[in-house]
Amino acid sequence: MPDRELPKGYEPKQVEDKWISFWEEEKTFSPKVEEVKKPYSIVIPPPNVTGTLHMGHALNITLQDILCRFHRQIGYDVLWVPGTDHAGIATQNVVEKALAKEGKTRQDLGRDKFIDRVWEWKEEYGGKILNQVRKLGASVDWTRLRFTMDEGLSKAVREVFVHLYEEGLIYKGDYIINWCPRCHTALADLEVEYLDIDGGLYYLRYPLKDESGEVIIATTRPETMLGDTAVAVNPKDERYSHLIGKKVVLPLVNREIPIIGDAYVDMEFGTGCLKVTPAHDVNDFELGRKHKLESVRVIDDWGKMTEDAGEFAGLDRFECRKKIVDVLKQKGFLVKQEPYKHSVGHCYRCNTVIEPYVSKQWFVKVGPLAKRARDAVAEGKTKIYPEQWTKTYFEWLDNIRDWCISRQIWWGHRIPAWTCEECGKLSVSRQDLTSCPNCGSEKIWQEEDVLDTWFSSALWPFSTLGWPEKTKELEIFYPTSALVTGFDILFFWVARMMMMGLHFMKDVPFKDVYIHALVRDAKGQKMSKSKGNVIDPLVIIEKYGTDALRFTLTAFAAMGRDIKLSEERIEGYRHFINKIWNAARFALMNLEDNCDYDLEMVVGLPHEWILHRLEEVKQKVKDSILSYNFNEAAQSLYQFVWHEFCDWYLELIKPALYGEQKEKKNIAQTCLRQVLGEILILLHPIIPFVTQEIWTYLPEVKQKNLAKLGFPPFRPEFVKPEVQIQMEFLQGVISGVRNIKAELGISLGTKLSLWGRVKEKNDLDFLLSHQQYIETLARLNDVHLDTDLKEPEGAAVFVVKGYEFFVPVKDVVDIEAELKRLAKELNKIQKDLNIVEKKLSNDSFLNKAPKAVVEKERAKKAELEDKKVKLEFLYDKLKRLK
Ligand SMILES: [Zn+2]
Numbered sequence: 001m002p003d004r005e006l007p008k009g010y011e012p013k014q015v016e017d018k019w020i021s022f023w024e025e026e027k028t029f030s031p032k033v034e035e036v037k038k039p040y041s042i043v044i045p046p047p048n049v050t051g052t053l054h055m056g057h058a059l060n061i062t063l064q065d066i067l068c069r070f071h072r073q074i075g076y077d078v079l080w081v082p083g084t085d086h087a088g089i090a091t092q093n094v095v096e097k098a099l100a101k102e103g104k105t106r107q108d109l110g111r112d113k114f115i116d117r118v119w120e121w122k123e124e125y126g127g128k129i130l131n132q133v134r135k136l137g138a139s140v141d142w143t144r145l146r147f148t149m150d151e152g153l154s155k156a157v158r159e160v161f162v163h164l165y166e167e168g169l170i171y172k173g174d175y176i177i178n179w180c181p182r183c184h185t186a187l188a189d190l191e192v193e194y195l196d197i198d199g200g201l202y203y204l205r206y207p208l209k210d211e212s213g214e215v216i217i218a219t220t221r222p223e224t225m226l227g228d229t230a231v232a233v234n235p236k237d238e239r240y241s242h243l244i245g246k247k248v249v250l251p252l253v254n255r256e257i258p259i260i261g262d263a264y265v266d267m268e269f270g271t272g273c274l275k276v277t278p279a280h281d282v283n284d285f286e287l288g289r290k291h292k293l294e295s296v297r298v299i300d301d302w303g304k305m306t307e308d309a310g311e312f313a314g315l316d317r318f319e320c321r322k323k324i325v326d327v328l329k330q331k332g333f334l335v336k337q338e339p340y341k342h343s344v345g346h347c348y349r350c351n352t353v354i355e356p357y358v359s360k361q362w363f364v365k366v367g368p369l370a371k372r373a374r375d376a377v378a379e380g381k382t383k384i385y386p387e388q389w390t391k392t393y394f395e396w397l398d399n400i401r402d403w404c405i406s407r408q409i410w411w412g413h414r415i416p417a418w419t420c421e422e423c424g425k426l427s428v429s430r431q432d433l434t435s436c437p438n439c440g441s442e443k444i445w446q447e448e449d450v451l452d453t454w455f456s457s458a459l460w461p462f463s464t465l466g467w468p469e470k471t472k473e474l475e476i477f478y479p480t481s482a483l484v485t486g487f488d489i490l491f492f493w494v495a496r497m498m499m500m501g502l503h504f505m506k507d508v509p510f511k512d513v514y515i516h517a518l519v520r521d522a523k524g525q526k527m528s529k530s531k532g533n534v535i536d537p538l539v540i541i542e543k544y545g546t547d548a549l550r551f552t553l554t555a556f557a558a559m560g561r562d563i564k565l566s567e568e569r570i571e572g573y574r575h576f577i578n579k580i581w582n583a584a585r586f587a588l589m590n591l592e593d594n595c596d597y598d599l600e601m602v603v604g605l606p607h608e609w610i611l612h613r614l615e616e617v618k619q620k621v622k623d624s625i626l627s628y629n630f631n632e633a634a635q636s637l638y639q640f641v642w643h644e645f646c647d648w649y650l651e652l653i654k655p656a657l658y659g660e661q662k663e664k665k666n667i668a669q670t671c672l673r674q675v676l677g678e679i680l681i682l683l684h685p686i687i688p689f690v691t692q693e694i695w696t697y698l699p700e701v702k703q704k705n706l707a708k709l710g711f712p713p714f715r716p717e718f719v720k721p722e723v724q725i726q727m728e729f730l731q732g733v734i735s736g737v738r739n740i741k742a743e744l745g746i747s748l749g750t751k752l753s754l755w756g757r758v759k760e761k762n763d764l765d766f767l768l769s770h771q772q773y774i775e776t777l778a779r780l781n782d783v784h785l786d787t788d789l790k791e792p793e794g795a796a797v798f799v800v801k802g803y804e805f806f807v808p809v810k811d812v813v814d815i816e817a818e819l820k821r822l823a824k825e826l827n828k829i830q831k832d833l834n835i836v837e838k839k840l841s842n843d844s845f846l847n848k849a850p851k852a853v854v855e856k857e858r859a860k861k862a863e864l865e866d867k868k869v870k871l872e873f874l875y876d877k878l879k880r881l882k
């Protein structure tokens with residue numbers, strides 16, 4: 001016989017570690033592929049290998065874990081694949097920083113040695129975030145841990161690259177890109193952060209070649225004038241249209257450049273004349289293409305001025321800006337300068353000002369891929385929750401530009417393309433090349449660039465399942481069931497997985513996408529180190545336990561709404577975990593092993609009521625999780641466990657548990673065992689640890705591993721709405737007495753008596769037969785109930801279901817206080833009445849609201865009026881008694 005006495009307090013730490021190891025040893029979360037009948041799969045959004053767990057991860061992991069544990073319960077074979085992302089730039093930065101401490105750069109080491117260093121770093125520190133995921137209780141299959149740079153995934157990357165190249169969907173071309181001169185790499189449009197900067201607007205004088213005059217041009221980046229190859233005006237602009245076709249002489253450089261006309265030019269900005277620098281501005285690049293303009297590069301990839309910058313060559317771009325303004329001023333080309341606030345692109349990693357410039361880069365031609373990704377969502381093959389994100393997804397795909405996939409760093413998948421020095425041919429290959437496939441020369445060199453990190457993570461849903469091999473896993477678990485992610489990577493990641501999945505697997509990568517909200521601080525502000533408002537999940541886990549954190553995040557995970565988190569809230573839910581523990585502790589002290597546990601024989605109001613409510617909660621939990629309304633599942637369980645099971649049910653059955661009547665006791669034990677057991681199962685997906693711990697103490701447990709247990713069966717025969725109504729009546733009477741005691745400052749233990757005038761025979765009989773509960777829970781000496789009786793003198797009163805109840809308090813309290821209490825109560829009734837009346841006199845409410853809702857309001861009004869009349873009457877009476 002197991003020791004069924006739970007320790008006094010719940011100690012999360014030991015319990016959590018114990019069960020994490022248990023589940024891993026039991027291989028609870030590793031599905032046997034051969035035996036899978038009903039697959040359900042999720043791939044984890046791979047955290048950066050450089051990362052540490054933050055609240056966003058904690059929410060993300062918790063929600064996925066709920067989905068996985070719940071689907072196991074309802075009979076699915078669940079596979080949740082864990083892994084990490086190699087995080088190109090981020091990881092390279094970390095290792096470069098470590099090298100800097102040794103006084104070295106990556107160039108000092110050379111490419112191969114540097115990459116070895118990164119791998120060493122990964123082996124040593126790369127497991128940190130996974131350990132933290134593990135601590136959260138994530139029911140992932142650790143035997144299938146993947147890394148975007150591991151052998152299989154690298155093979156998938158290579159296959160996809162070569163395949164797309166062969167199809168003409170990958171090309172190398174000139175392009176204006178966002179460039180970070182510090183990180184020395186190209187950045188995707190979305191990796192550029194726009195910040196408002198206090199800069200200057202400089203008005204420059206460009207003389208006409210024919211000396212008939214000049215044009216004045218306003219610019220925020222005067223140093224780029226050295227690379228100007230045209231001046232553009234709007235053909236509709238009457239000030240300048242006659243100049244189109246003429247030439248100006250570029251100051252300092254003395255280059256003759258044309259004045260061109262293009263409707264793109266904004267007549268309102270500056271002077272209406274635009275300098276065109278195709279090599280250093282995104283829009284100018286497009287203009288340059290359209291008008292076949294020359295491109296002159298004056299800033300190099302380290303942010304320094306090039307030879308083409310003449311006397312300014314070698315200067316840093318910002319030093320050059322100062323200097324060139326001085327020179328222009330001296331020579332009379334600067335008309336004026338004024339302060340100007342404008343938005344400037346910055347590197348999202350290092351905050352350096354982005355320098356757009358033209359270079360040779362690799363691209364994915366996304367047009368055809370994007371169309372299919374769009375269609376799949378439009379056709380409902382993949383559903384996005386909450387639905388509002390669908391619009392954002394479409395907008396992004398409709399405005400998509402070709403995807404620049406090359407990055408000028410070393411850590412990542414190196415582009416598998418080789419150029420021959422002899423014949424100049426570029427070859428892309430699945431295997432590493434040592435000689436030119438065209439001419440056989442061994443003088444070939446591989447591209448230096450690596451692929452954008454998002455390229456490999458775009459393949460994640462199928463590469464992790466073994467693609468390009470034709471694996472059983474792919475056959476069974478692809479498409480995956482759901483993707484849970486934050487909205488910030490809807491574009492970077494989700495849309496690209498859609499493109500790649502549809503292209504290579506001919507099917508969507510996931511059926512559902514659930515976009516969860518941000519975790520903010522209590523005031524709704526974004527958490528950030530600089531604000532000092534970060535709540536660290538690891539500190540919270542240490543302090544309150546994982547379950548308290550998980551429950552809090554779940555309870556606030558309302559669809560489409562940001563989570564406002566505070567430590568007090570987590571502390572509050574830690575109380576809930578303790579409440580469960582204490583309730584279970586009480587239950588276990590009153591359960592027996594050799595009790596005849598047969599649910600069929602359970603009769604009696606409290607039992608039938610709690611079983612009825614259990615059925616409702618079960619349904620609610622199931623519906624809520626299946627529709628991704630996680631907060632509703634958590635909140636209905638919270639309400640049920642705390643305010644129904646603990647506050648009422650356990651109190652109602654105490655007399656039976658403590659009593660001598662064997663049958664009554666047996667019934668109470670049976671029902672208690674059943675309800676507690678199912679509560680643990682229902683709570684398990686949200687708070688796996690405390691539930692699993694308590695579970696093993698329950699009598700009659702055949703399956704010790706709660707994670708393997710099925711969802712409790714639905715029992716329609718236990719659904720009894722009439723019992724619910726009866727229970728509410730009983731609760732009303734008990735609460736009525738309790739409220740009077742509380743409001744008049746009488747201690748709850750003070751025994752009083754209750755008098756009730758219950759006109760309807762049925763209701764009277766009901767109360768009489770449950771008088772025991774009223775006496776016990778309301779702590780009463782005696783109860784007098786009849787269809788008619790004279791109210792006792794000096795009594796406090798309350799009304800339930802239209803019946804008056806009296807609690808004589810003359811001896812324990814002064815009448816004055818009771819009069820005050822009644823006045824307060826009447827005041828409240830009047831306020832409620834005003835609200836209802838206002839509603840019912842509103843035509844639009846009456847026309848628009850469903851009939852049942854209107855009826856309910858009317859009934860509420862009638863009840864309030866009735867209560868008001870009765871209490872007013874009693875108030876007057878009491879006043880006269882004084
Ligand atoms: Zn940077």
Ligand SMILES: [Zn+2]
Nearest residue numbers: 420423436439
């Ligand atoms: Zn060759």
